[in-house]
Amino acid sequence: MRSDVTRAHYDRLAGRYDENWAYSPEFIRWMTGAILDRLDPGPEDVVMDLGCGTGLYARGLSGRASVVVCADPSPAMLAQLPADERLIPLHADAEDLADGRITSPHAGYDAILLKEVLHHVADPPDVIAGLVRLLRPGGRILVVMLPTTIDYPLFEAALRLFRERQPDPDGIAAAMDHSGLRTELTYEEFPLAFTVEHYSRMVRDRYMSLLSSFDDTEIEAGISEIRRNYPGPELRFPDRFALVLGTKETA
Ligand SMILES: C[S@@+](CC[C@H](N)C(=O)[O-])C[C@H]1O[C@@H](n2cnc3c(N)ncnc32)[C@H](O)[C@@H]1O
Numbered sequence: 001m002r003s004d005v006t007r008a009h010y011d012r013l014a015g016r017y018d019e020n021w022a023y024s025p026e027f028i029r030w031m032t033g034a035i036l037d038r039l040d041p042g043p044e045d046v047v048m049d050l051g052c053g054t055g056l057y058a059r060g061l062s063g064r065a066s067v068v069v070c071a072d073p074s075p076a077m078l079a080q081l082p083a084d085e086r087l088i089p090l091h092a093d094a095e096d097l098a099d100g101r102i103t104s105p106h107a108g109y110d111a112i113l114l115k116e117v118l119h120h121v122a123d124p125p126d127v128i129a130g131l132v133r134l135l136r137p138g139g140r141i142l143v144v145m146l147p148t149t150i151d152y153p154l155f156e157a158a159l160r161l162f163r164e165r166q167p168d169p170d171g172i173a174a175a176m177d178h179s180g181l182r183t184e185l186t187y188e189e190f191p192l193a194f195t196v197e198h199y200s201r202m203v204r205d206r207y208m209s210l211l212s213s214f215d216d217t218e219i220e221a222g223i224s225e226i227r228r229n230y231p232g233p234e235l236r237f238p239d240r241f242a243l244v245l246g247t248k249e250t251a
Pocket residue numbers: 001002006010021050051052053054055056057071072073074077092093094095114115116117120121
């Protein structure tokens with residue numbers, strides 16, 4: 001991981017990550033289905049979940065593939081992976097795997113998932129080009145990411161920072177295209193609902209890494225702004241994702 005701030009964020013969050021990010025079993029089922037539909041792993045397939053976190057989606061992949069290499073630069077996140085012989089933990093970041101500084105335990109992959117990871121990478125096209133070299137013929141890369149604007153009920157300074165930092169899915173699709181993959185960009189959304197109390201706790205926990213850029217005083221001011229803007233007991237908003245699938249030609 002290139003950024004100490006990012007590492008500190010995920011090491012601190014690891015124990016409570018699933019509480020904040022699993023949202024609900026329905027959300028995990030929905031997202032797992034969207035991933036499996038696109039990556040379509042077969043029983044002989046070797047899969048990598050790169051930036052796997054606690055393995056929320058590696059679990060679904062391991063039910064369909066022969067093995068899932070779960071790579072992440074945060075040891076605390078990797079420590080949350082369920083014990084399962086088909087989930088192989090690997091302490092590595094995307095850059096190290098892409099440029100070959102860390103040799104992956106398998107020579108080639110049939111499917112690579114990067115879900116909500118590329119915003120942590122300084123040069124996504126470079127990483128994508130490197131990962132394409134790890135794909136077997138017919139192999140797939142799926143990038144799941146937020147779009148450039150989101151409808152989250154966050155405070156304005158956080159939304160502004162998000163808009164400044166978030167890579168554009170069109171740019172990721174162009175990078176895959178440029179690396180020789182047949183590329184398809186689609187969007188899907190899931191309706192989320194939280195009480196204002198619950199969402200305030202998530203913001204205080206800095207459930208999104210960008211919230212780590214705000215100190216405690218700024219976070220409390222942000223939560224007051226959220227409560228002013230959304231006085232009702234419940235917050236409802238769509239969680240919209242871009243899914244960029246790239247497929248390598250078979251021959
Ligand atoms: C938002 S979490 C997503 C985790 C998991 N993919 C999921 O959707 O639940 C981002 C993950 O990316 C990892 N990460 C941060 N920088 C990375 C990098 N340069 N390469 C690979 N993973 C990275 C973090 O440690 C963290 O586990």
